[in-house]
Amino acid sequence: xxxxxxxxxxxxxxxLTLDAYVTGDADPEEAAxxxxxxxxxxxxxxxxxxxxxxxxxxxxxxxxxxxxxxxQGLDAAEARSGTEAAADAPRPAPRRRFSLGQWLFGGxxxxxxxxxxxxxxxPGVEDPGDVVLTKxxxxxxxxxxxxxxxxxxxxxxxxxxxxxxxxxxxxxxxxPGHVMVVGVEAGGQLFPYFPADGRSVAAxxxxxxxRSLPGSAVLDDSVGQERIWLVWCPQAFASKQLKPTxxxxxxxxxxxxxxxxxxxKRSKP
Amino acid sequence: MPLDVDLDTLFRQYGPMVYRRALQxxxxxxxxxxxxxxxxxxxMKAGDRFVAEARxxxxxxxxxxxxxxxxxxxxxxxxxxLDARKAxxxxxxxxxxxxxxxxxxxxxAEADAQQARAAVAVYIDGMSHAxxxxxxxxxxxxxxxxxxRFTRWARARLADAPAGEPRRP
Numbered sequence: 001x002x003x004x005x006x007x008x009x010x011x012x013x014x015x016l017t018l019d020a021y022v023t024g025d026a027d028p029e030e031a032a033x034x035x036x037x038x039x040x041x042x043x044x045x046x047x048x049x050x051x052x053x054x055x056x057x058x059x060x061x062x063x064x065x066x067x068x069x070x071x072q073g074l075d076a077a078e079a080r081s082g083t084e085a086a087a088d089a090p091r092p093a094p095r096r097r098f099s100l101g102q103w104l105f106g107g108x109x110x111x112x113x114x115x116x117x118x119x120x121x122x123p124g125v126e127d128p129g130d131v132v133l134t135k136x137x138x139x140x141x142x143x144x145x146x147x148x149x150x151x152x153x154x155x156x157x158x159x160x161x162x163x164x165x166x167x168x169x170x171x172x173x174x175x176p177g178h179v180m181v182v183g184v185e186a187g188g189q190l191f192p193y194f195p196a197d198g199r200s201v202a203a204x205x206x207x208x209x210x211r212s213l214p215g216s217a218v219l220d221d222s223v224g225q226e227r228i229w230l231v232w233c234p235q236a237f238a239s240k241q242l243k244p245t246x247x248x249x250x251x252x253x254x255x256x257x258x259x260x261x262x263x264x265k266r267s268k269p
Numbered sequence: 270m271p272l273d274v275d276l277d278t279l280f281r282q283y284g285p286m287v288y289r290r291a292l293q294x295x296x297x298x299x300x301x302x303x304x305x306x307x308x309x310x311x312x313m314k315a316g317d318r319f320v321a322e323a324r325x326x327x328x329x330x331x332x333x334x335x336x337x338x339x340x341x342x343x344x345x346x347x348x349x350x351l352d353a354r355k356a357x358x359x360x361x362x363x364x365x366x367x368x369x370x371x372x373x374x375x376x377x378a379e380a381d382a383q384q385a386r387a388a389v390a391v392y393i394d395g396m397s398h399a400x401x402x403x404x405x406x407x408x409x410x411x412x413x414x415x416x417x418r419f420t421r422w423a424r425a426r427l428a429d430a431p432a433g434e435p436r437r438p
Binding site: 012013014015016017019020022023024025051054055057058060061062063065066067069070071073074077156262 | 275276280286289302395
């Protein structure tokens with residue numbers, strides 16, 4: 001076998017220098033060196049361009065899932081540090097339309113929504129006791145359909161009224177369990193996205209082969225930041241047992257797991 | 270103190286870099302995701318210390334490298350990571366042979382921690398000794414010594430691999 005310990009495996013900028021250049025952290029001297037290196041060989045320039053493309057050039061990466069788990073980890077850390085605060089008094093949930101149909105996504109035929117069911121949920125708030133968020137690998141991926149265009153959202157992305165959201169569950173815990181997706185408005189109002197009746201459903205048997213939840217949610221015209229939460233619990237539960245807190249979302253069972261996602265709801269241009 | 274920087278902005282700018290670096294060291298996409306998540310959680314929790322960094326990329330490089338080295342040193346993970354021979358690593362500036370990378374990962378899992386950090390900087394990231402010295406916060410001479418010791422130990426390790434453990438330098 002060749003010796004893998006050449007003093008310098010290759011000429012040119014180091015990995016760190018290239019990253020500093022792409023992220024804008026490089027100083028002028030380093031930037032000039034990288035640009036000279038790029039000019040010397042089209043392959044070098046192509047390599048930097050691929051690096052500029054970020055996650056788009058790394059098909060195996062799942063940035064949405066990573067972001068969701070980072071948020072979950074931060075929420076759990078805050079909860080553990082005792083910063084969790086009690087939520088405000090119960091509020092009426094906003095109206096959401098939930099279409100029970102399917103939609104086109106990722107080249108897979110999902111028919112247009114068959115019907116939109118308007119519901120109004122007014123969850124009561126139960127004291128979650130000492131329950132804190134449980135850190136885990138559960139993650140929520142959110143896809144937005146606008147017309148025929150479907151986009152995999154990254155937490156923090158925006159959507160407008162009429163956009164349809166589809167939810168995909170990542171890394172479901174082993175064993176039987178129940179799932180639900182809820183939204184929490186900036187004002188703290190909690191409402192169920194899926195299922196529309198605010199009662200959890202068995203995860204296995206509900207998730208499709210592509211790990212998606214059936215149906216899609218159609219956004220109304222409210223604006224502002226919203227947190228979407230995927231909740232998994234070993235036992236059946238209801239949305240009224242979930243409680244928004246400053247640190248995240250409290251559940252009625254310490255064994256539950258949550259995964260959050262931030263959505264910026266904007267008015268139509 | 271919580272970091273007063275939007276996570277999404279930070280992740281868009283530096284997420285690909287951290288993930289790519291983790292993938293280079295670990296050679297396993299799932300492990301690289303786990304490392305990326307943990308690095309960003311630490312960055313956000315570091316708060317002001319992170320913001321005060323003149324070059325966030327250098328700070329992230331350090332904690333990513335350290336975290337990944339700890340991962341491959343974890344005996345529970347080692348076998349799975351070292352068996353990751355088909356990792357899809359994005360193109361880099363260093364023309365690396367996948368077989369050599371597998372060998373390097375195996376060695377990094379067992380090497381002296383300080384030598385491993387220097388070896389990552391020089392043999393994986395293609396840094397000069399001067400650049401590695403700046404990033405690692407040691408002298409250039411120290412980098413040279415660490416790399417020399419790592420190389421001697423690694424060559425002995427490779428020569429004696431089936432027979433037993435070489436002595437650590």
